[in-house]
Amino acid sequence: FFFALVKVKQIVDKFYLILCLFYQSTFVSQILNVVLLSYCTNNSCSRLVFSLRIFISVFRASVLCQQVVFESRAEGMAYRMLVRRYSTSPFLTTERYPNSKRGSYGKLGDAQLAAFERILGPNRVLTSEDDVAPYNLDWLKSVCGQGKVVLRPKNTEEVSHVMKICSENKLAVCPQGGNTGLVGGSVPVFDEVVISMSLMNNVNFVDGTSGTVSCQAGVVLEKLEKALEPEGLMASYDLGARGSCQIGGNISTCAGGLRLLRYGSMLANTLGIEAVLADGTILNTMNSLKKDNTGYHLRQLFVGSEGTLGIVTQAVLQCPIRPRSVNLAFLTLKNFSGVLSTFALAKRNLCETLSSCEMMDATSLWYLENKLGLKVPLEHDPNTFFMFIETHGSREDHDEEKMSAFVQDVIDKGFVSDGITTNEPARMSNLWQLRERAAEASCKEDYLYTYDITLPLISFYDAVGVLKQRLAPFGSEAKVSGFGHLGDGNLHLDITSPTYSDRLLNAIEPFIFEWVASVGGSISAEHGMGFKKAKYLKYGKSPEAINLMRRLKNSMDPLGILNPYKVLPPL
Numbered sequence: 001f002f003f004a005l006v007k008v009k010q011i012v013d014k015f016y017l018i019l020c021l022f023y024q025s026t027f028v029s030q031i032l033n034v035v036l037l038s039y040c041t042n043n044s045c046s047r048l049v050f051s052l053r054i055f056i057s058v059f060r061a062s063v064l065c066q067q068v069v070f071e072s073r074a075e076g077m078a079y080r081m082l083v084r085r086y087s088t089s090p091f092l093t094t095e096r097y098p099n100s101k102r103g104s105y106g107k108l109g110d111a112q113l114a115a116f117e118r119i120l121g122p123n124r125v126l127t128s129e130d131d132v133a134p135y136n137l138d139w140l141k142s143v144c145g146q147g148k149v150v151l152r153p154k155n156t157e158e159v160s161h162v163m164k165i166c167s168e169n170k171l172a173v174c175p176q177g178g179n180t181g182l183v184g185g186s187v188p189v190f191d192e193v194v195i196s197m198s199l200m201n202n203v204n205f206v207d208g209t210s211g212t213v214s215c216q217a218g219v220v221l222e223k224l225e226k227a228l229e230p231e232g233l234m235a236s237y238d239l240g241a242r243g244s245c246q247i248g249g250n251i252s253t254c255a256g257g258l259r260l261l262r263y264g265s266m267l268a269n270t271l272g273i274e275a276v277l278a279d280g281t282i283l284n285t286m287n288s289l290k291k292d293n294t295g296y297h298l299r300q301l302f303v304g305s306e307g308t309l310g311i312v313t314q315a316v317l318q319c320p321i322r323p324r325s326v327n328l329a330f331l332t333l334k335n336f337s338g339v340l341s342t343f344a345l346a347k348r349n350l351c352e353t354l355s356s357c358e359m360m361d362a363t364s365l366w367y368l369e370n371k372l373g374l375k376v377p378l379e380h381d382p383n384t385f386f387m388f389i390e391t392h393g394s395r396e397d398h399d400e401e402k403m404s405a406f407v408q409d410v411i412d413k414g415f416v417s418d419g420i421t422t423n424e425p426a427r428m429s430n431l432w433q434l435r436e437r438a439a440e441a442s443c444k445e446d447y448l449y450t451y452d453i454t455l456p457l458i459s460f461y462d463a464v465g466v467l468k469q470r471l472a473p474f475g476s477e478a479k480v481s482g483f484g485h486l487g488d489g490n491l492h493l494d495i496t497s498p499t500y501s502d503r504l505l506n507a508i509e510p511f512i513f514e515w516v517a518s519v520g521g522s523i524s525a526e527h528g529m530g531f532k533k534a535k536y537l538k539y540g541k542s543p544e545a546i547n548l549m550r551r552l553k554n555s556m557d558p559l560g561i562l563n564p565y566k567v568l569p570p571l
Contacts, residue, residue, distance in 0.1 A: 091500070093143040093189050093531070102190045103564050106170040108148055116151055119161045124199070126150040135194045138187045139180050140448060142500075143531060145188025147174065154199045155216075156274055156282055156313040163311070164280035166193060172561045175307040177249025178220065180241040182439070182450055183530025185306045186249065189565040197248050200313060203227040212271060212288040214316045217248025233319040236263040240436030248312040254304035256526035258435075261487030262355040262392065263320050266303060272316035273299040277309075278557040288316045301552075306528045307563040309556050323355075323392035327403040328428045331410070331419040332378045333385040336461045338415040343457075343486055345415070346389055349406045353391035353399055356487060358435050360386045361464065363481035364494070367441035368434055374441075376434065378418050387416075387486070388435050396423070438483050439492070446479075446496040449505065451512055452527040454489050459519040463493050466515055471495065471507060478504055490525040513539040528567070535569045 094100055116125045126132055127149050136145040153159045166173050174192040188194060200218035207213070208231035215224060221235060221242040228234055237257035239245055245255070251273070254266045263269070272286040285299045302312050333339055343357055362384045368374045380386070389406075393399035403421050410416040422428055442448050455463060464482040471478040477497050484491040493512070497504055513523045517539040524533060524540065537546060550568060553560070 091144060093145055093184070093187075096143065096500070100189060100565065101570070103172065103560060104170075105172040105561065105564070108171060108191065108193065112165060112169055112171065113149065115165050116149070116162065119158055119165075120151060120153060124152040124154075126152070132194075135176060135179070135196060136187055138182075138184055140182055140443060140450070142447075143184040143187060143189075145174070146191050147188040147194045148191055150194040150196055152196050152199050156200075156276060159195065159200075159276045159311055159313055160280045160282050162195060162280075163276050163278065166561055167279045167559065170559055170561060172564050173311075174563055175248075175252070175311045177218065177246035177252070178241065178244040180245045181249070181253065181530060182452065182527050183524075184532045185253070185528050185530030185563070185566050189531055192564070195311065197246060197311075197313075200248075201246075204314070206231045206233065207288065208232060210288060210290075211319050211321065212316055213319055214272075214286065214288065214314065215247055216314050217246060217251075217312045219247045221245050221247065221250065228319055229322065232322050234322045236269040236318060236320055237266060240439070247315060247317070251303055251312050251315055252306050253528040254526065256485065256488065256490060258356045258358065258390075258485065260485065260490075261357060267300060269318040270299060270303050270315060271318055273302050273312055274314035275302050275310035275312050278559065278562050282313075283310065286314060286316055290318070301556075304528065306530065306567050308553060308567050309562065311562070323394065325391075325393045325396040325399045325423065326355075326425075326428065327391045327393075327399050327421060327423045328431060329387075329389040329403055329407050329419055329421045330378065330431050330434075331387040331389065331407070332380050332417045333387065333415065334383070334417055336385060339385050339387060339461075339486065340457060341413070341415045342387060342389075342410050345410055345413075346406065349409065350389070350391055350402065353393040353402065354389070354487075355392040356388065356390040356485075358388040358484070359486040360388075360435060360438065360483035361461075361481055362386075363479060364438050364442070364483045365434065367444070367481070367496075368437060371441045371444040372437060374434060374437070377420060377431075384417075386434075388431065399423075435483070439494070442481070442494045442496050446498055447500045449495040449497075449508055451493040451508075451523075452525045453491050453493060453512075453516050454522040454525040455491055455516065456520055457486070457489055459521070460486065460489060460491055462519070463491055463512070463515070467493065467495065467508070467512060470511060471504070474504060474507070477501075485525075488525075489521075510536055510539070531566050534565065534567055537567070537569050 113125065113127065132147060132150050135150045136147050151162055153162060172192040173195055174188045175195050175197065176186050177197050179186045197218035200216040201220070201223065202216045203219055203224065204214040206227055211233055213224065213228060221239060224247060225235055225242070237255060238259055239255060239257045251266060251270055256265060271288050271290070274282065274284050274286050276282055283298065301309055331342065333342065339359055346354055346357060362380060362382050365376055365380065365386060369376060391399055391403055400423055407419045407421055411419060439450065453463065461482060464480055468480045471480060479496045481494045482491055495508060513536045516523050522540055523536060529537060553568060
């Protein structure tokens with residue numbers, strides 16, 4: 001810390017120092033201010049302290065904690081680390097990605113705002129900076145748009161009227177659900193009009209006999225689960241973000257989750273969709289039939305298209321029966337070959353009851369223990385692997401016995417070092433926290449570079465080793481970890497560093513995408529392409545496929561106003 005202060009002094013003496021006060025405040029900045037006041041005595045530091053005190057008193061005199069961020073042309077590493085590490089103010093997407101170019105879209109004016117207010121009323125047209133700010137920033141705080149307005153419709157007709165105005169004025173729009181995405185797909189890049197689906201949160205009906213539910217796009221997954229429970233049903237997928245993510249966003253990104261192994265993908269379980277097209281046309285394919293072979297399956301165009309072809313406003317989903325018995329095993333393993341052997345045996349021995357098979361490495365667990373304070377109930381070391389194996393069944397005694405026998409079998413065979421099983425809801429919930437909060441733990445104090453990839457199982461964990469070797473020159477500045485859905489080959493590959501670094505990002509990308517493509521994998525498993533991955537689509541699709549996607553986009557959205565800069569690479 002004192003070394004960093006010395007570097008600040010040197011920079012003040014040699015270069016012109018630019019002071020930038022950000023609106024957010026942190027306790028760390030107050031500590032920095034106190035230390036500067038205590039230890040800086042020469043004229044340069046005195047001037048710096050004086051400037052700090054003026055800024056603090058002018059902008060946040062009534063607040064004890066204040067953050068001041070210094071920017072300079074200097075290259076001092078300790079100084080830059082100090083600045084970035086203790087800054088919580090987000091970077092604009094256009095600053096972090098300076099090659100991004102705004103499309104030839106219209107500018108929002110008073111006439112358009114007045115038209116939006118006539119449709120929605122003034123209370124559902126947000127324009128104040130404080131109200132709009134959360135809709136501009138993604139969950140990772142890695143991209144931040146410059147949208148000036150957020151619209152909050154309550155039904156499909158209102159979305160249609162809004163889109164007609166946007167089409168007439170060539171205003172780019174950014175549809176937004178729960179804003180839990182990790183690839184920058186749900187926030188503006190420039191000044192797009194944000195259309196938030198949060199108020200479209202009605203569950204229309206639940207049909208317990210056919211096992212279907214109809215709901216609006218803004219229904220939160222957790223709310224949907226509560227609506228399904230009385231009918232003995234559940235959602236076909238489960239996500240760690242269940243308390244925030246919305247059904248429309250889940251459909252638009254083709255969300256996978258913890259139980260795809262058993263219940264299939266979002267694509268398979270979406271029976272019907274209502275969507276608003278770029279010109280305001282309402283497309284209704286809201287039937288709940290399991291079979292409908294009358295021509296093109298139009299609903300599938302919107303599953304995974306991330307709001308670039310239309311805005312999903314309602315959907316009909318297929319829902320499985322809620323299991324009568326649930327069992328969970330938590331296992332520790334010495335190596336990844338044991339992980340693969342255990343998964344193979346789980347498929348054979350647990351058969352039709354197997355609902356989930358998840359894997360984590362020791363680094364992922366380290367973050368959970370040290371950043372979130374969670375406790376791992378089994379002994380482990382820095383080389384340990386962890387597995388979560390879940391079963392859904394209809395007979396408690398049979399399913400519990402089956403799980404216990406399986407765990408004993410993998411221990412006897414030497415695949416597993418230790419394990420516990422449980423069917424107690426509270427204990428299962430505590431264990432699942434270790435898996436579901438992995439991303440949260442990784443970005444708790446560090447900057448997170450996260451990659452959502454699908455790999456052949458034989459290459460599943462190789463991605464971690466390959467990237468560790470690639471990033472070895474960065475030393476402790478870059479930590480690599482892996483966890484994910486072993487059952488469907490989906491690895492979440494995380495790299496953390498104390499601060500964002502262009503040099504580190506350039507070492508990761510496009511290297512990791514090239515490697516994934518070389519082993520026959522996919523560069524996006526369930527998070528979508530969004531903004532961050534759009535320019536790398538060539539590693540997942542052939543030129544012919546990308547060209548056809550462009551033709552489809554141009555046909556359905558000739559003005560290109562629906563979620564621009566996402567999915568498709570810039571021309």
